[in-house]
Amino acid sequence: MTDEREQKDILRSQWTLQFRKAQQADSWGQVIEAQDAYQGMAASIAAKQGMPSIASKEKEVLQRIALCLSARAHALSSMGDDAISSADMKSLQPVFEVLFTGAEPESFPIEAHKYSSGTPVKASAEGEIICAEADDVYSDWQLSQAALKSVSGTVVCIRVEKIGLKDAQDYIDPFMTIQVADPKGVVLDSHDTLACKERSATYVVFNHQVYLGISLEDMHKQAVALFFEFKHYKPKKKKVSTRCWAFMELNELRRDEEIILELYHKPTDLKKKKVRLHSEKPLYVHLFATFIHS
Secondary structure, eight states: HHHHHHHHHHHHHHHHHHHHHHHHHTTTTTTHHHHHHHHHHHHHHHTTTTOTTTOOHHHHHHHHHHHHHHHHHHHTTTTTOOOOOOHHHTHHHHHHHTTTTTTTSSSSSSGGGGGTTTTOOOOHHHHHHOOOOOHHHHHHHHHHHHHHOOSSSSEEEEEEEEEEEETTTEEEEEEEEEEEEEOOOEEEEEOOOOOOOOEOEEEEEEEEEOOOSHHHHHHOOOOEEEEEEEEEHHHHHTTEEEEEEEEEGGGGGOBTTTEEEEOOESSTTTTOSOOBBBBBSOOOEEEEEEEEEE
């Protein structure tokens, strides 16, 4: 926790200084310098917004900042009536100064129409999360942007941290499938994590984020539940098999808190009528949810 806080403090200081210099170049009419600085910051922030320690409100603010930076860089070369201005950008300075402090403004200082349709941001490997591939960072940002564009309402991001299994070392190419299903067992949304990258004696670690394609509001309307299947490859049978599963009711879906779910024996029952514990050992699937308002 201390390391995460220190990392956030460092990022806030770096970004505040970088933004001050970029905005100064912008106000002085140094177009190329301002463009380069804004684009570089947008790419770095886009990469960092996927960090595991980023809470819902922080992620939402970073999303908007990155889009503003990209929109202003584009506006410097092609001004329009609704283009984001240098004066607009100056209003972001106080936002940078309170990043990660819990004092982020309730109302973002720049109107959404000035940045929501801006040039897409590409996350840079410079902002890469430790132990993550550059492609993972890039795809996390792209997935979040795709979800914000396609989902009307609150976007739910589920980070699958790890799953506890007594034989965690034995599985080949393990991954998790996340499904959203209604009370009749109809699957409304489904996503796979990447294959795991780390293991211990009793844990398979994913630390992978998935952005659901159905809003929190729609999930409540349809009284859905979320299902998590642990899958792995069986070379002898040449197929992917489900080893165990877990489910979450919507009242368990709490933002910015660790969520711990019991594991059940296969097969997955989307109607939750035939549920049997997978193991007597105290091993669970560990999740973390963040919400972003589109």
